[in-house]
Amino acid sequence: MSKFVDRPRYTCTLGGALATLRAIPRAIPIIHASAGCGHNLHNAINPGGGYLGGGYCGGLSLPSSNVTERDIVFGGENRLREQIKTTLEVMDGDIYLVLTGCMVEMIGDDLDAVVSEFSDYDKPVLPVHTPSFRGNSFTGYELVLSSLIRKYVKKQSKIPGNVNILGIVPAQDPFWQGNLKEIKRLLEKLGLKVNTLFGEGEGLESIRNAGSASLNIVVSDTYGITAARTFEEVHGIPYITTGLPIGAEATGNFLRAVSDALSIDKTLTEFVIAQEELIYYSYLERLADIYNDIDLQRYAVVVADANYAPALSKFLSDELGWLPELVVITDLLEESQKYILLERFKNYQSGLTPVVKFDTDASSIKKYLAEIRPPNRNQRYYDSFSPAVILGSVYERDIAGEFGFPLLTVSFPVTNRVVLNRSYVGTNGALSLAEDLLGLLVAGR
Amino acid sequence: MNYLEAISAPARENRLRANIAFGGTCGDIKGCLKKGCFSGNGCLNLAGRRFSQTQGCQFTLSLAILNTLRNAVVIMHSPIGCGTCTISNVGVNKTFKQLRDPNSEGIIWLSTNLDEADVISGGERKLREAVLFADKEFRPETIIVANGCVPSLIGDDIDSIISDLQNQTAATIVPIHCEGFKTKVMATAYDAVYHGILKKLVKKPERQRYLVNDDVEALKESYKIGRNVNVFNVGSMSRADELELKRLLNALGLNVTFIPCYAEPEDFQYSLESSLNISICGTHDDYFLEHIKEKYDIPFIIDTMPIGRKNTDRWLLKIAAHFGLENEARKLIETENAELDKCLESFRETLKGKRAFISGGEVRILATAEILQDLGMKLVGFKAHHFDEFIEPVFDALENVDDVVFDVATNQPFEQANLLKRIKADILITHTGGNNILAKIGLPILPLFGPAYNYLGYSGVFEVARRLNRVIRNGQFNKQLSLHTKLPYKEEWYKKDPFTYIVEQDAV
Numbered sequence: 020m021s022k023f024v025d026r027p028r029y030t031c032t033l034g035g036a037l038a039t040l041r042a043i044p045r046a047i048p049i050i051h052a053s054a055g056c057g058h059n060l061h062n063a064i065n066p067g068g069g070y071l072g073g074g075y076c077g078g079l080s081l082p083s084s085n086v087t088e089r090d091i092v093f094g095g096e097n098r099l100r101e102q103i104k105t106t107l108e109v110m111d112g113d114i115y116l117v118l119t120g121c122m123v124e125m126i127g128d129d130l131d132a133v134v135s136e137f138s139d140y141d142k143p144v145l146p147v148h149t150p151s152f153r154g155n156s157f158t159g160y161e162l163v164l165s166s167l168i169r170k171y172v173k174k175q176s177k178i179p180g181n182v183n184i185l186g187i188v189p190a191q192d193p194f195w196q197g198n199l200k201e202i203k204r205l206l207e208k209l210g211l212k213v214n215t216l217f218g219e220g221e222g223l224e225s226i227r228n229a230g231s232a233s234l235n236i237v238v239s240d241t242y243g244i245t246a247a248r249t250f251e252e253v254h255g256i257p258y259i260t261t262g263l264p265i266g267a268e269a270t271g272n273f274l275r276a277v278s279d280a281l282s283i284d285k286t287l288t289e290f291v292i293a294q295e296e297l298i299y300y301s302y303l304e305r306l307a308d309i310y311n312d313i314d315l316q317r318y319a320v321v322v323a324d325a326n327y328a329p330a331l332s333k334f335l336s337d338e339l340g341w342l343p344e345l346v347v348i349t350d351l352l353e354e355s356q357k358y359i360l361l362e363r364f365k366n367y368q369s370g371l372t373p374v375v376k377f378d379t380d381a382s383s384i385k386k387y388l389a390e391i392r393p394p395n396r397n398q399r400y401y402d403s404f405s406p407a408v409i410l411g412s413v414y415e416r417d418i419a420g421e422f423g424f425p426l427l428t429v430s431f432p433v434t435n436r437v438v439l440n441r442s443y444v445g446t447n448g449a450l451s452l453a454e455d456l457l458g459l460l461v462a463g464r
Numbered sequence: 465m466n467y468l469e470a471i472s473a474p475a476r477e478n479r480l481r482a483n484i485a486f487g488g489t490c491g492d493i494k495g496c497l498k499k500g501c502f503s504g505n506g507c508l509n510l511a512g513r514r515f516s517q518t519q520g521c522q523f524t525l526s527l528a529i530l531n532t533l534r535n536a537v538v539i540m541h542s543p544i545g546c547g548t549c550t551i552s553n554v555g556v557n558k559t560f561k562q563l564r565d566p567n568s569e570g571i572i573w574l575s576t577n578l579d580e581a582d583v584i585s586g587g588e589r590k591l592r593e594a595v596l597f598a599d600k601e602f603r604p605e606t607i608i609v610a611n612g613c614v615p616s617l618i619g620d621d622i623d624s625i626i627s628d629l630q631n632q633t634a635a636t637i638v639p640i641h642c643e644g645f646k647t648k649v650m651a652t653a654y655d656a657v658y659h660g661i662l663k664k665l666v667k668k669p670e671r672q673r674y675l676v677n678d679d680v681e682a683l684k685e686s687y688k689i690g691r692n693v694n695v696f697n698v699g700s701m702s703r704a705d706e707l708e709l710k711r712l713l714n715a716l717g718l719n720v721t722f723i724p725c726y727a728e729p730e731d732f733q734y735s736l737e738s739s740l741n742i743s744i745c746g747t748h749d750d751y752f753l754e755h756i757k758e759k760y761d762i763p764f765i766i767d768t769m770p771i772g773r774k775n776t777d778r779w780l781l782k783i784a785a786h787f788g789l790e791n792e793a794r795k796l797i798e799t800e801n802a803e804l805d806k807c808l809e810s811f812r813e814t815l816k817g818k819r820a821f822i823s824g825g826e827v828r829i830l831a832t833a834e835i836l837q838d839l840g841m842k843l844v845g846f847k848a849h850h851f852d853e854f855i856e857p858v859f860d861a862l863e864n865v866d867d868v869v870f871d872v873a874t875n876q877p878f879e880q881a882n883l884l885k886r887i888k889a890d891i892l893i894t895h896t897g898g899n900n901i902l903a904k905i906g907l908p909i910l911p912l913f914g915p916a917y918n919y920l921g922y923s924g925v926f927e928v929a930r931r932l933n934r935v936i937r938n939g940q941f942n943k944q945l946s947l948h949t950k951l952p953y954k955e956e957w958y959k960k961d962p963f964t965y966i967v968e969q970d971a972v
């Protein structure tokens with residue numbers, strides 16, 4: 020039984036669907052919903068995703084049937100039919116996806132029937148049911164992908180060495196584009212042909228041809244799995260899940276997992292890993308002075324989604340040598356998903372075991388902080404939780420301010436920084452992360 | 465006016481016969497006003513579009529006010545998505561509140577996160593839990609329950625749930641019935657918000673009374689109330705705007721309270737100890753002011769918006785007239801104008817003859833246009849979110865605009881993109897939101913409003929001139945974008961009449 024959420028860090032299914040389509044060039048969403056939904060969601064996704072912008076068709080240019088109570092009384096199908104027809108007249112796209120809001124689903128508009136009337140149009144027009152009461156942004160990503168996988172991805176014979184990347188949700192991961200790029204770079208070193216579906220160098224054709232992959236790599240324990248299963252069911256493509264690789268060690272393990280799944284020559288894999296580590300440490304080594312000169316070790320609190328939280332915590336512990344004492348995972352999760360995620364916090368090389376909480380509410384963070392380190396009750400000698408850094412969303416600004424902890428915003432919503440092609444995954448991304456974290460600490464020098 | 469018996473405020477298409485789809489010129493608009501298109505059967509009333517783009521709903525616009533209220537928690541009673549637009553505000557909200565009260569908290573909101581099970585069995589349980597949690601956890605003075613479309617479709621009886629909960633909370637619970645799908649006129653939001661505020665927050669403040677009647681004190685009090693005025697601010701106003709209006713009204717010896725934005729709950733009570741309610745924009749306030757007039761007999765002024773010299777002059781004179789202070793006001797106006805006029809000269813040199821297209825709220829765009837004419841610029845087009853009777857007084861300050869294009873469209877950037885292929889413009893002045901399309905047209909853009917900038921009053925004229933002058937000096941960012949990006953519209957669209965998709969009667 021779900022509950023209310025104190026300041027959600029995601030939008031609804033429709034929002035996730037819109038953000039996902041925002042990432043596909045020349046894809047045109049047609050929203051069948053009230054007039055406010057698209058506008059509202061754009062105003063969440065754009066700033067929350069580090070100023071993602073509306074993209075080709077985004078923002079207030081999103082076609083929308085804008086149904087009102089009157090339409091709803093009579094059923095919204097006529098209005099939808101008219102809106103699809105006119106959208107095809109005005110909007111210049113290569114694929115059109117008709118998405119639904121909650122009210123039209125509740126009155127039972129027959130989306131599929133109306134959309135099927137446009138099957139003769141020279142560009143595909145596809146229906147996707149995305150009522151907001153059916154999940155959050157992550158669900159929207161899965162639903163759009165699954166529908167594309169079923170209805171749009173070409174059935175093809177598998178090409179060994181072709182892989183797709185799943186599990187990074189555009190906007191919900193503000194660094195999605197940079198992250199996909201870094202994952203692609205790493206896997207290409209193994210000789211793979213990498214299709215990230217979205218992002219740099221990809222387009223609608225990438226999605227159309229995703230059926231040629233011989234493996235789907237889901238860089239998440241929780242997201243992209245429905246899409247991967249749909250790929251498996253419809254196109255017979257197997258998948259592995261790896262979690263988000265942040266840092267040299269995670270990157271090494273990631274490359275090994277992929278190479279095992281594809282039976283890639285181990286010497287090649289180890290060679291690539293060694294090369295990456297060499298470069299990575301050639302940079303990280305620069306910190307040897309300042310880190311130790313002025314003691315840049317910190318306690319850390321991580322407040323993030325199911326992708327980032329375990330990955331960041333492990334990186335902080337095992338590579339940066341910090342003390343991530345508290346990790347709050349803010350998504351709506353099933354018990355089985357929580358179980359898998361908890362595994363990721365075991366066996367740290369540092370020997371640390373962070374306290375992991377699953378909690379969607381912004382106001383909870385402070386309570387957990389008091390739990391792990393009871394406040395000073397006027398003790399003369401008090402072992403405080405300091406110096407510390409928070410890695411979270413912009414919602415953590417208040418608590419960071421209150422305790423005087425620097426804050427690096429990494430998880431949605433990120434409204435206090437502009438994100439273009441920055442990445443926080445792989446080895447390059449981990450270097451950026453180290454730059455940004457330690458940059459906070461030397462900012463006053 | 466009295467709609468307070470009803471659960472929610474009526475939609476503006478019914479109450480004001482407002483229009484959201486019209487294509488023509490300013491002359492046509494004036495003609496409509498003369499013909500009485502907003503009275504009787506409201507000939508423009510049900511116009512719509514066969515093709516439409518997302519436009520915002522009264523829920524999201526309501527939040528523009530609700531999210532500013534101090535010491536309040538907002539509960540979005542809806543699935544998880546409604547109201548997430550608050551994210552665009554979350555970072556700056558606290559800063560703006562603290563300009564009014566340094567101890568203010570940032571915005572706190574909860575979503576009742578209605579899911580499939582709730583759609584079947586009702587959202588009551590989650591609403592109760594959210595309200596009780598908010599009360600206990602944050603100890604706010606007010607808990608605002610904003611209803612989205614879903615609870616209304618489920619048939620949740622919000623008002624009775626709330627009156628029941630009211631016995632269990634320290635905070636006053638204010639329901640706001642702002643379901644997006646109830647209206648096409650986004651501005652109904654203002655009525656929806658005021659409806660809730662009128663019902664729950666507006667009441668005479670409890671004052672200690674003198675045991676023995678003291679005539680001097682009574683005189684003092686009535687003297688004070690006789691000089692108190694409320695100015696109704698809007699979410700798009702900045703603190704600098706408020707300070708400018710305050711400065712001008714103080715100069716006339718009036719004390720100013722600003723409501724509703726950034727107000728504290730009890731400010732609505734104290735606002736009743738006042739002798740005049742002053743609107744800065746008819747589109748916002750008529751619902752509230754009419755109700756207050758009827759119930760508490762406080763007169764009001766709804767006229768023009770104090771943006772631009774002539775409009776500010778007029779606004780001040782109207783207020784002064786109410787207090788018999790015309791002569792004082794004239795003196796003030798004269799001094800202000802003389803000084804400002806001189807300082808605009810250098811900007812007139814650079815801006816003279818530049819062609820501007822303005823889009824946004826009906827009153828605001830026309831008021832802003834006056835500044836442009838003052839600077840010698842040429843108006844080439846208007847796009848208004850909607851159109852109703854409140855537009856009328858704002859035309860008075862403008863000269864020779866009868867032939868200027870006037871598009872009535874809540875957002876709908878496709879129409880403006882088409883218009884801008886036909887109309888040569890040098891600069892766009894735009895409401896936030898649609899700019900990812902307009903920027904790619906390649907013209908420099910000045911935001912129509914900004915909560916960190918001054919636009920209103922005399923200082924606003926100077927500030928707008930200064931910023932226009934800056935923006936126009938280097939438009940490379942948008943120009944480069946236009947060379948490297950493409951708009952999402954088909955070539956055929958630009959060949960069609962920009963108003964092709966407007967239909968008189970909405971397709972139902």
Ligand code: SF4
Binds near residue numbers: 614
């Ligand atoms: S569901 Fe209704 S209230 Fe929510 S954003 Fe959409 S139109 Fe607005």
